[in-house]
Amino acid sequence: KKKKDISFSNRGKTLEDELNETNSFYLQRGLAVIHKKPVPVQIVRVEYPSRSAAVIREAYFQAPSTTDYNGIWQGRYIDFEAKETEIRTSFPLKNIHEHQVHHMADIIRHGGLAFLIIRFSSLDRYFVLPFETLETYWKRMVTGGRKSMTLAEVEESSVEVKPGAFPRIDYLSVLHQLMK
């Protein structure tokens, strides 16, 4: 068994934490402006206590209609969804919503960059998977094929990003490899 370099392991952080750190780094260095969108919530009831802030007392999570992150890098529109899995041998496609796939297809059509960032949490491995690849395997699923990509399929059709310190997950550094 390979000895793990503990100094670069995710140490229990979520992928979202890691990407937020990375995006802050990019922003501070003037490399890109990329933000996570807020979680969509349907607000049903709000209380307005006197002399203090409004309190939301009833609200529900909504299915996201787009992806988690978007922004601008080198004049280009960037759009991606981040997903992590504890599974060691495959990446399940069921966590991705159909309207997210349509959204990313639209982005590509309009000249933007769209991709997934996948973390295999148990392996401490990170991949940037171009939308075109996702679409291929999504179609395989929709036409009755397997509901996941094998790790080997992910390895061969995406670019691996080695986690580091600053920035944590330097996904922008591999985007040129995804653009023909």
Place this chain on the structure above:
Amino acid sequence: KKKKDISFSNRGKTLEDELNETNSFYLQRGLAVIHKKPVPVQIVRVEYPSRSAAVIREAYFQAPSTTDYNGIWQGRYIDFEAKETEIRTSFPLKNIHEHQVHHMADIIRHGGLAFLIIRFSSLDRYFVLPFETLETYWKRMVTGGRKSMTLAEVEESSVEVKPGAFPRIDYLSVLHQLMK
């Protein structure tokens, strides 16, 4: 007094409603992919009743760190904030947060398009104001000048959009005029 063309008045719709309709139109016609970001909310307590959806029982509104809308149009990154006012003679700058101004400045620096859409609700008039203009008047305010733009200043430094039916507020049609 000028007779108002009632068929194109806003009829009590919010500017957000009008822009969401407009963006749906753009999306369906394949003209642009632009979405409103969800309202940022800090979630404190969630209940998980058995056999039904999770309910958020305590949450608070957060100040937005970016703008309301972003997306892609003709390969370009688009970013804007929408504001309406009932005032007939000026547009108050106090509703715009300083970090939103910094955010839009960053977007311009990275090659994106950033602007405000302003509705004078009582006048049924709509303006697309380029970020550079906002920045000018923002600096006037910060250096001790007036805390608003006069209607005349808005008129002379932005492009007016006449409301219609489909799309409701065709702001994309004037963006070429904002780009040198």
